[in-house]
Amino acid sequence: MLQILSELCGGVGLFLIGMTLLTDSLKEIAGQTLKELLTRFTATPFKAMLSGLGMTLLVHSSTATIVAAIGFVGAGVLSFTQAMSVVIGANIGTTSTGWIVAFLGMKFSISMLALPMIALGALLKLIAKGQMALLGLVIAGFGLIFFGIDVLQKAMAGFAVHSDLSFFGYDSLWSQLVLVLIGIIMAMLLQSSSASITATMAALVSGAIDLPQALYMVIGQNIGAVSITVISVIGASINAKRTVAVNVIFNLVSAIAAFFLLAPFFLWLIKHSAFFSSIDQVIMLAMFHTAFSVLGACMFMPSLKFLEQKIIQWLPSNNPAILDSLDDGSLQVPAIAVQAAEKAVYFSIFEIFKILQMVFQTGTLPRQQQLNTLNEIIQHIEQYLEKIAIPEHPALKQKFLSLLRVMVYVRVLHNDLERLDNAILLRTQPAIFQLALDYCNILESYFSNIEQLADQSVIESLRADLNHLKKWTSSHRAEMREKVMEYTEVNQLSASKGVELLAAQRWMDRLIAHSYRFSNVMYERLLEES
Known part of the structure; x- marks a missing residue:
């Protein structure tokens, strides 16, 4: 027996x-x-x-x-x-x-x-x-x-x-x-x-x-x-x-x-x-x-x-809805895990740009809870991406690698949000604030809904407009700096205030450059998939 x-x-x-x-x-x-x-x-x-x-x-x-x-x-x-x-x-x-x-x-x-x-x-x-x-x-x-x-x-x-x-x-x-x-x-x-x-x-x-x-x-x-x-x-x-x-x-x-x-x-x-x-x-x-x-x-x-x-x-949900898509069970099928991560990455970048739009347009900083939630989502995405094991599938591997490149700029742009007080400061200097409004208008034109991030024609136009704005800022950087210093002198601002305005100008330049690089990576990603 x-x-x-x-x-x-x-x-x-x-x-x-x-x-x-x-x-x-x-x-x-x-x-x-x-x-x-x-x-x-x-x-x-x-x-x-x-x-x-x-x-x-x-x-x-x-x-x-x-x-x-x-x-x-x-x-x-x-x-x-x-x-x-x-x-x-x-x-x-x-x-x-x-x-x-x-x-x-x-x-x-x-x-x-x-x-x-x-x-x-x-x-x-x-x-x-x-x-x-x-x-x-x-x-x-x-x-x-x-x-x-x-x-x-x-x-x-x-x-x-x-x-x-x-x-x-x-x-x-x-x-x-x-x-x-x-x-x-x-x-x-x-x-x-x-x-x-x-x-x-x-x-x-x-x-x-x-x-x-x-x-x-x-x-x-x-x-x-x-x-x-x-x-x-x-x-x-x-x-x-x-x-x-x-x-x-x-x-x-x-x-x-x-x-x-x-x-x-x-x-x-x-x-x-x-x-x-x-x-x-x-x-x-x-x-x-x-x-x-x-x-x-x-x-x-x-x-x-x-x-x-x-x-x-x-079974109600108590977490941010986007985190529900990053389910560890989906890791068993890498194609689905990459799709879920892609949605979460697009959501994060869309939220970052919406926050920037709000600050530039209204002069109102986001609630700390909103920033904490966004930070939690980005950290969760990074942890989830580390868990994805891509099999011997060239197309899927290429898609995953391009998503990692996009994620790099999500983190870079998220780090830019740490100095959102610069956006408030820009509103006090007309020349730089006009540059900020031009940047804001571009975001508003191309980010009315999250689906636009997957549209190649939209991203191509966004890339072209951001590239034009980036070149303009590069060629007028010295002129803008002089205007800031002149504004400081005319309004009898303290030296420290002038330094803060110059730092805000440099932050605005970096933000435009980072946004352009992001759009470039997104364009290349969508071009590969087309």
């Missing part, structure tokens, strides 16, 4: 390692595809659900899909309603594992095929680079999955000889609840709904359990699977918590419906329909698993708006 338990644990371990290799490699290969799917095919809730389903089939991981949805909600690409639809689609897509196991893993012994796949995948990883190396990990992952299934089958066959689970039954409510509880515990212990369902299929094939028992165990495994996501969002952003809340509610409500409606219906079909009773039991279990999630989708899709209102009400 000890050997059987060892084989069970080993089979599950091999399956989990294979799933991890497969999922992580596919996420890196298809990271940009994930982004394109989410941004292009989520116009309606139904399309968003299909996108979630398709993405999960593509990367073989509902977690990756949900993380992508969280990242794009924060980045403003998806609404929360669209993200909920993606989560529902991901729950349907994750049932594909059951179909793969049913049609391939349980139909014949694939250990002889699995070992060469592992060898081929390892060889590709060692000798190849970039996408081919990742493909090697995908192949090795599949090999480990199939080898783990083979070990599980053999272990379950031995378990069936030494154990009799028929005493659990499935006729009474009590026995059904016990089977659901067993499924919950399996999913929580294995920390993978795919692994627990695969183990259930192996037990079904070996005869350790029968189909009715397996149906109720699968219900429990779908409930237990939410523990994985709940644990993962402890300390995470509000977007992550809200999206996981959707996943939890979806699985719990679907499980209740499956327990009282779907499972009895399937058992009735098997008993009274010759067609359904002739279908292989493992395929019936995979069919039940998919029907489970489809039933939940039919229940939830019509009421997404109501669910969105309730979840936002239950």
Whole structure:
């Protein structure tokens, strides 16, 4: 019996390692595809659900899909309603594992095929680079999955000889609840709904359990699977918590419906329909698993708006909204992490320019709380950028590097805000104040909304105007200095006051120069992406 338990644990371990290799490699290969799917095919809730389903089939991981949805909600690409639809689609897509196991893993012994796949995948990883190396990990992952299934089958066959689970039954409510509880515990212990369902299929094939028992165990495994996501969002952003809340509610409500409606219906079909009773039991279990999630989708899709209102009400946000986009979970998909960081960087520069506009136009300094919040956001962006690990993807790497260059000037311009008192001082000297107003008019023309930062034509015009102003200040710097000194003498200002006015002039020159360099970096960035 000890050997059987060892084989069970080993089979599950091999399956989990294979799933991890497969999922992580596919996420890196298809990271940009994930982004394109989410941004292009989520116009309606139904399309968003299909996108979630398709993405999960593509990367073989509902977690990756949900993380992508969280990242794009924060980045403003998806609404929360669209993200909920993606989560529902991901729950349907994750049932594909059951179909793969049913049609391939349980139909014949694939250990002889699995070992060469592992060898081929390892060889590709060692000798190849970039996408081919990742493909090697995908192949090795599949090999480990199939080898783990083979070990599980053999272990379950031995378990069936030494154990009799028929005493659990499935006729009474009590026995059904016990089977659901067993499924919950399996999913929580294995920390993978795919692994627990695969183990259930192996037990079904070996005869350790029968189909009715397996149906109720699968219900429990779908409930237990939410523990994985709940644990993962402890300390995470509000977007992550809200999206996981959707996943939890979806699985719990679907499980209740499956327990009282779907499972009895399937058992009735098997008993009274010759067609359904002739279908292989493992395929019936995979069919039940998919029907489970489809039933939940039919229940939830019509009421997404109501669910969105309730979840936002239950989980309000206390942080600056932009920080919700910088979710650590999004780091699992670098393309999405870069998109989220880009939005936060653009928000910061837009806030800096709006503060400058306000000070020059009204002579009113911003509240200290506003400056503290902006400083907190910039620090958070810098920390988040340090965590992003870019894979071997030239276009994404170039985009990330250009974003880092933009971030340098965000920090430079933010440092300029430390001497905002100079802006107040400029208002007392007509010549310099006119220069400040010219600079302010340029900002006002090109920063009426944050979307303009991503518009190449707008940034090109901004760059040209700032360059003209910068050249003018350079050629008239000595003349402006003389005017300041003359103003100081005529108005009989103290020497220290004159020095302060000269310092304010130099600050204004630097601000214009920094703004121009920022616009130049932004223009180059947008030019590369066009």
